[in-house]
Amino acid sequence: xxxxxxxxxxxxxxxYARGVQTLFDINLEVPRGSxxxxxxxxxxxKTTTLSLLLGLLNKQxxxxxxxxxxxxxxxxxxxSRTGSLxxxxxxxxxxxxxxxxEVYRATYGASKTRIDEVLGIVGLDDTGNKVVKKFSLGMKQxxxxxxxxxxxxxxxxxxxxxxxxxxxxIIELRALIKRLNRDHGMTILISSHLLGEIERMVSxxxxxxxxxxxxxxxxxxxxxxxxxxxxxLLRTSDNEAACRILREHAPELGEEGLSVVYDDxxxxxxxxxxxxxxxxxxxxLHPKESDLEQLFIDLTSEHA
Amino acid sequence: xxxxxxxxxxxxxxxxxxxxxxxxxxxxxIPFTFLLNLIVDGLDDTRKDPLNSIFRVAxxxxxxxxxxxxxxxxxxxxxQIEYRNNTWKQVLTAPHTKGRVFLAKFLNIxxxxxxxxxxxxxxxxxxxxxxxFIDPSxxxxxxxxxxxxxxxxxxxxxxAALAIGSFQFWLGLRFxxxxxxxxxxxxxxxxxxxxxxxxxxxxxxxxPYSFQTFSLLPRTQPLLGQMAWTSLAYAxxxxxxxxxxxxxxxxxx
Numbered sequence: 035x036x037x038x039x040x041x042x043x044x045x046x047x048x049x050y051a052r053g054v055q056t057l058f059d060i061n062l063e064v065p066r067g068s069x070x071x072x073x074x075x076x077x078x079x080k081t082t083t084l085s086l087l088l089g090l091l092n093k094q095x096x097x098x099x100x101x102x103x104x105x106x107x108x109x110x111x112x113x114s115r116t117g118s119l120x121x122x123x124x125x126x127x128x129x130x131x132x133x134x135x136e137v138y139r140a141t142y143g144a145s146k147t148r149i150d151e152v153l154g155i156v157g158l159d160d161t162g163n164k165v166v167k168k169f170s171l172g173m174k175q176x177x178x179x180x181x182x183x184x185x186x187x188x189x190x191x192x193x194x195x196x197x198x199x200x201x202x203x204i205i206e207l208r209a210l211i212k213r214l215n216r217d218h219g220m221t222i223l224i225s226s227h228l229l230g231e232i233e234r235m236v237s238x239x240x241x242x243x244x245x246x247x248x249x250x251x252x253x254x255x256x257x258x259x260x261x262x263x264x265x266x267l268l269r270t271s272d273n274e275a276a277c278r279i280l281r282e283h284a285p286e287l288g289e290e291g292l293s294v295v296y297d298d299x300x301x302x303x304x305x306x307x308x309x310x311x312x313x314x315x316x317x318x319l320h321p322k323e324s325d326l327e328q329l330f331i332d333l334t335s336e337h338a
Numbered sequence: 339x340x341x342x343x344x345x346x347x348x349x350x351x352x353x354x355x356x357x358x359x360x361x362x363x364x365x366x367x368i369p370f371t372f373l374l375n376l377i378v379d380g381l382d383d384t385r386k387d388p389l390n391s392i393f394r395v396a397x398x399x400x401x402x403x404x405x406x407x408x409x410x411x412x413x414x415x416x417x418q419i420e421y422r423n424n425t426w427k428q429v430l431t432a433p434h435t436k437g438r439v440f441l442a443k444f445l446n447i448x449x450x451x452x453x454x455x456x457x458x459x460x461x462x463x464x465x466x467x468x469x470x471f472i473d474p475s476x477x478x479x480x481x482x483x484x485x486x487x488x489x490x491x492x493x494x495x496x497x498a499a500l501a502i503g504s505f506q507f508w509l510g511l512r513f514x515x516x517x518x519x520x521x522x523x524x525x526x527x528x529x530x531x532x533x534x535x536x537x538x539x540x541x542x543x544x545x546p547y548s549f550q551t552f553s554l555l556p557r558t559q560p561l562l563g564q565m566a567w568t569s570l571a572y573a574x575x576x577x578x579x580x581x582x583x584x585x586x587x588x589x590x591x
Contacts, residue, residue: 088431089430089431090430090431091588109433109435110433110434110435111433113431113432113433114433116431118431120427120431121427122424124423124424124425124426124428125423125425126351126419126423126425127422127423128354129350129354133350133353133354136350137347137350137351138347138428141343141344141347141432141433141434142432165354181428
């Protein structure tokens with residue numbers, strides 16, 4: 035039997051100002067043990083959704099269940115098992131890394147040794163008496179993650195954690211997230227506006243755009259959708275005749291030629307053979323690029 | 339227990355900030371001024387009952403200006419620590435109720451107010467001993483000393499400041515820009531002081547920013563008891579309103 039999801043929202047809707055709806059009927063399902071990439075362009079409602087999950091915003095419509103418990107009635111119990119980083123680092127600039135963690139240590143019932151552990155995990159165990167305001171953005175981001183890890187959480191919610199990080203920092207972060215998921219069994223919900231940034235680490239993806247969920251499921255399902263949408267660009271001596279011959283491939287006639295759907299490279303060869311057998315000369319036969327990034331753009335622009 | 343944990347967290351946040359030193363410096367202003375005055379001009383108008391007079395004058399000067407200013411600044415600036423560091427989100431996603439966070443911040447401020455009053459008394463004690471050495475002919479330490487009266491004066495100072503402390507605390511939580519609450523506090527303090535000294539307004543008995551003047555004037559001294567209760571009632575009212583506002587507001591930092 036499949037384990038119940040760690041996060042489940044039902045019909046979640048939210049508006050900041052009257053008449054300006056930010057979220058519409060969000061039904062999020064984050065499976066236990068997954069790394070769930072919550073994807074959407076800036077302003078699509080990611081932070082609002084995550085803020086609702088953490089109780090930073092009061093729910094207006096719909097329901098939120100985390101660890102199978104309703105958030106409203108079990109807020110403290112849920113938050114004690116959840117680590118979070120919402121947008122920019124939330125740290126006291128006048129304190130050291132260790133002191134920042136000490137502020138929250140007793141709140142989460144963590145031991146003093148846990149501070150050393152989390153500082154070691156994020157590679158900040160040698161910052162000594164340096165106060166946080168003298169840290170680089172990457173160091174602050176890592177300390178924020180250490181803070182999120184302090185309660186040894188079962189669920190980690192990270193809102194755009196790669197913001198402001200250089201490429202090396204992003205690679206480090208990616209490795210850290212994978213390690214936390216693999217070695218500590220943490221369920222991780224991570225938001226981003228760049229698919230390329232998270233597609234190499236997530237197991238599940240949810241795409242939100244203008245407050246509506248466009249897609250949700252395992253990464254493999256999205257990749258299947260990507261393959262379904264792959265098209266072959268063709269230019270022949272008679273494009274209209276080619277459209278008739280390849281009717282079952284959903285041809286679309288455009289300025290640069292025609293495009294048809296295809297499944298695999300063998301099918302590309304068959305399409306070519308049918309066109310030449312039909313007496314047409316084939317000038318161009320080119321699979322159109324359709325990576326996940328393109329699919330994301332397509333999905334969001336279809337709803338623009 | 340959970341409140342104690344939240345209070346400890348609040349105290350840790352003030353580490354390395356100027357608040358602790360600011361409290362001690364604020365508490366030292368009047369004792370230092372007194373010492374300076376003693377060295378330069380000597381002790382003249384307090385010869386009759388010198389020891390009690392020194393503490394009376396100190397409590398009046400503190401109560402009228404220094405302590406209310408300190409309350410306005412500390413109650414406003416301490417809650418600002420979260421805005422300045424962009425940490426409200428982290429505070430509110432920790433497993434604490436909003437009520438506990440609110441109360442812990444309020445108690446932390448009152449610990450500093452308490453520290454101010456205690457430090458002020460200790461500094462005054464040190465100054466008196468120093469004065470005794472500077473001018474042994476005063477025989478300061480051989481004079482009667484009414485500790486109960488002194489503690490009552492210091493207690494009155496605290497009670498008079500309760501209402502404005504709660505109001506300023508609310509403003510400090512409410513506004514991201516600390517200039518607004520401080521400006522409001524200073525303007526109301528000036529208004530309250532003028533209402534008593536200049537306009538002799540009867541409304542002053544209900545105006546929290548006038549309460550600090552009550553122990554100074556013979557006509558308002560009998561009202562000290564009433565003032566204490568009114569101040570306490572206002573403090574509770576402002577706390578309840580402040581908490582309702584805090585609970586319902588979206589903290590954006």
